[in-house]
Amino acid sequence: KSVYITEFETDFAPDDSHQSVVKFSPNGLYLATGGQDGKVRIWQIVVPDESTEDSFKKAFKVNEVATLDGHTGCISGISWHSSNTKLLSCAKDGTCFLWSLDKKGKKTQWKKCGKLGLAGELSIQTQQKQSNRGKFIYRACHFHELSSDHFELLTLQTPARGSSYLTKWQYSSDTKSITELTSLVIKDTILCSMATNLRYIACGSSDGQLFLYSYRELLAIKTIAAHYLPSTGIAFLPRSQSSNNVEDNDKDGEYHDELTILSGSADYSIYLISGISPSKTETCAFSESRIYPGHGTRLIRKDGTTHILLNSKCKSLFLQRKKPAKIVWTLGWRRMNKKLRVEEVTRRRARKTTKIQRAIVGVSVDELKKKRNQKPAVRAAARDAALKEAKDRSKAKKHDKTPVNKAIKNAPKGNLKKGGNRGAI
Known part of the structure; x- marks a missing residue:
């Protein structure tokens, strides 16, 4: 097919x-x-589907459907909702708006249905005013759809110098309000671009590095050194559709994961990064905090036991044999004082029990089964008959006993000596 360029x-x-x-x-x-x-x-x-360039330019049509007016600065980010009826936009004036397509009969009109907080007015940003310099702006914004009706918003805010802030927002369709859920601070790093999918967030920094985070917990997964100049654009590569050609499927197979990233930079370089495996983290032996690769110290005792500690403070307290449950900033203290939500999952081993019927001495297995399957009325009648028979048997035994001579039984005993009359003639 021919490719024609128009503007x-x-x-x-x-x-x-x-x-x-x-x-x-x-x-x-x-x-x-x-x-x-x-x-x-x-x-x-x-x-149009035209064969020549001149006919293509004549048939090519562009119609302006709507103009969304509300920002006063340069637009820095746009995101579409999958329903094609919602749009999220942000600008360098520190504003971010949510737009919706309203249908009234045959007329359709785009209207502003929500407004996010101004850049730089987050609660965590007011606490870190001294470490940030310059005006805050919105760098990027994205929809994160949890279901067909429920979605969250993700934004990236940065000052001129200082730290960057990834923020998750929740939209309420009932009250048409947008509230802040949580924010992640990337200290002393200016992020320039952002992309997201269902599970991960990818960001490009001003020094050319790529940062990968998990969307649910906003935890750092990987840091990749890619470019020499700021990252101007970043995107997750969508899963390629399977084709009929076997060779194409083999080539596309390595890009079927959710961690394949395409990144562009101001140094005129474009990188396709695939095969990223999340970094393994360790747990501090004293504070129980998470230790990422490249951090922490490893302590090996004479007996060979290994302990990984987060920093020198944890190492000093660990060597002093201090109890973590008595130190306020440890997870042990928080767990003991019920400040931490602990979810314990216990798995019980399912044991299969097989019942085997064995015969008793004097009673066969068939007789035991018959007795087990008897009705309660029959069983009660048999029990009453057995009790009656036992009572009759005990009465017969009492009558069969021989009578005792009462005269002999009640006769007085003489004063006889045990040895008898010794020495008698």
Whole structure:
């Protein structure tokens, strides 16, 4: 097939007009653009099937469906919802808006249905004002869909110098409000780009490194040195669709995992990173905190036992034989004082019991089965008959005993000596 290139203007800023974000809708029918003028525009593109370049340019059509006006700075991020009826946008003026497509009869109109907090006004950011310099801006924003009706929002905020903040937000359709769930601080690092999928978050920093986090816990998984200059764009490679060609399936097989990342940088380099395995973490023997690769000290005793400690403070307290349950900042103290939610899962071994019926001396197995299967009424009648028979037998024994002569029994005993009359003639 022939490839034809055409162009059309999407940003109308009077000074330094440029386009910064371009995103196609999931159904491929619409294109959302954002640039220097601070407006998000939604376009409907008609791509013709023409054989020549001139006929292609004549048949190519672009219609501006909507203009979303609300930002005053350059647009830095756009994200589509899978339903094609919601859009999330953020800008360098510190604002982030949620837009929704309202349908009233035959008319459709895009409206603002939610607003996130201004960049730099998070509770954790106010506590770290001294370590951050410059104005906070939104770098990127993404939808994270948990189900068809429920979704979360993920944003990236950075100052001019200092730390970066990954924040998860929850949207309530009833109250149409957006609340902060949790935030992760990446200390002394400026992140420039962000991508997400169902399980992971990938970020590119100003020094060219790539950071990988788990979405659920916001825990660091891997740090990769990739570029020499800031990372300008990053994306997870989608799972490739299987084709009929066996050779193509073999080539695409190594990119079927969820940790294949495509990263671009200002140094004109593009890297495809695959085969990432999450780093193994250790647990501190004193504080029970998580120890990531490259951190902690390993203590080996004379008997060969190994203990991994987080830092010199934990090592000193461990060698002093201090009890972690008496130190406030350890997990042992928190667990003892019920400050930590502990979920214990106990598995019971299922044992299969097989019953074997054995014969008793004098009673066969068949007779035991008959007695076991007897009805309660029959069993009660048999029991009463057996009791009656036992009572009759005891009465007969009493009558069969020989009578005792009462005269002999009651006769007085004489005063006879045991030895008799010794020496009698």
